[in-house]
Amino acid sequence: MSDVARLAGVSIKTVSRVVNDEPAVHPDTAERVVAAIEQLGFRRNLGARNLRRGSSTGTIGLIVEDVGNPFYSELNRAVERIATSFGRHVLTGSSEENSDRERELALEFCARRVDGVLVVPAGLQHGYLVPEMRAGTPVVFLDRPAGDIVADTVLVDNLGGTIEAVTHLVAHGHRRIAFVGDSPDIFTAAERLRGFREGCVRNGVSYDESLVVMRTPTPDSIGHVVSALLTGPDGATAVIAGNNRVAVNLLRALAHAAHRPAMVSFDDFELADLLDPPVTVVAHDVSALGHAAAELLFARIQGDQSAPRKVVLPVHLVARGSGEVAP
């Protein structure tokens, strides 16, 4: 800036005035300044500007498990949409389901003075965020609750959705239902398992632990267990997939199986409707989840001091065929 000022033969302050379109600059002077700016390729430093003006950085942080996972990328998009409408940009980070990385990202974002942070938590301990929150950085948890602190949270109805899935399968004649979920360390996975158990109880179906598998879904991990679940006299005639990753891997494992069980997936996913049979899912509006969380975050950013809120978004079963297969 001082280079520009020197070249234009004005003070640094006048350059600032021109850059900020402030009035009270003589057109001729402004022209000289603009020319100097062009010539030197000057760009004002937004960081310094924000520092001096005490204004916000105009960014929010978003921490998810994996920005490449379609579920989270849809969330990311929804958050970005709201952020843009509030004139903010989004810093994203993937925690990789690792609580240390989550913490590192969150603290880093806070140090950068983001206006707020949205977290899909990987860990169960969030005490480290308390000082940041007290220092004025709002934090909203989404998809999963905070571990050991009270904070704004937006969830989906994991329990109700899984119960509904069980009920649907029972209504179509199934009594032996398997549940394949993600690692039980993940809140949503544990919660859906709880829903599964509750659903069995409510529908008068025996809950059989041997028909439950909870582990990180990979083609191998799912492939190995699926036949064990479905064969034998006590094998399951229907299976519930605990999330879209499980569902996809399960479908792949079943692709060449002789016997196709009935299936319901928690989480909708692209092309579920085009498979044969089309996959019945417990759908929830991922965009709505992102929207709700971001809206809540911006309310906090704008000074909403009310008590921490907990929002649970509804889910609904979309019957497409795979859940209606007879035992």
Place this chain on the structure above:
Amino acid sequence: MSDVARLAGVSIKTVSRVVNDEPAVHPDTAERVVAAIEQLGFRRNLGARNLRRGSSTGTIGLIVEDVGNPFYSELNRAVERIATSFGRHVLTGSSEENSDRERELALEFCARRVDGVLVVPAGLQHGYLVPEMRAGTPVVFLDRPAGDIVADTVLVDNLGGTIEAVTHLVAHGHRRIAFVGDSPDIFTAAERLRGFREGCVRNGVSYDESLVVMRTPTPDSIGHVVSALLTGPDGATAVIAGNNRVAVNLLRALAHAAHRPAMVSFDDFELADLLDPPVTVVAHDVSALGHAAAELLFARIQGDQSAPRKVVLPVHLVARGSGEVAP
């Protein structure tokens, strides 16, 4: 920081020393400072720090069409991986295929002093980036080239891939092949159309303009044209989808059609292998695209001044069945 200094009864500089783990601070003093920091919830301002030290902001910008599109989110993930390995964070933005928005995002990121920018360009004019690049912000274009400037670019072999798709279909007996692509304003769409034409020529198949549709893929836009392309005595017996969005919409439009044409999709997509028949695709490694572009960007950030590079990544046809359907 001055509050902390006052509370601890030391100078502001000593606080700085403690915060930065500098030696030559008496343990007792350090302890007092740490206590004051705890009590006040002090967090150092990274922006001010970077300003003073003249160090980088530790961020790079990534501009894609839509962070929610699985293709771009996979790209995002790959870029994040490299960025993390270089200790950087990623600011993302969706241009929504709008060149004004792209420009706005890019200039905004530059003003924030990102260390570099990765752009999947929406527009064809990038002269606006020249001053930024001269000012020292490296820019790498990926998936599509810059419009009117010479710059680092990483592309995939759109031309070769589409030619291969045509060749594959011809080898399976097809002579009337339709091409459904995205809006011709998009580089990859135009390039793939060029490849389609070239493929027809090389394979001695007549290139028939009436079998080409180029438009933004939506369920409606695709649904309306598809039957026109495939019916009648001159209807196509095979169709090439210009990208994954087109493919998905096309599949949906064809789901209940009496007559299923052969099909090849440019871009692989999840579950393509589980459809009936499984979808033959021209696959390319999206992660590799992101990696290559990010690696190139960081080489520039670290001072590589060599001539702008243009990288074209290979594609390969994955025959799964849908392209092998007889006419």
Place this chain on the structure above:
DNA sequence: CGCCACTATGACAACGTTGTCTCCCCACGG
């Protein structure tokens, strides 16, 4: 002619840090 209002501009401080330099104190060696 003197005063005022107004325009155009600049000097200076401050935002929150950190690098440089200086100062003080105490232990140690001669």
Place this chain on the structure above:
DNA sequence: CCGTGGGGAGACAACGTTGTCATAGTGGCG
């Protein structure tokens, strides 16, 4: 007893901006 050296700490400036205030010049009006 004095000189030296090193550990511990602070004063000050600077990073790139912008807000505040001051100043110089100009034109109009009584």
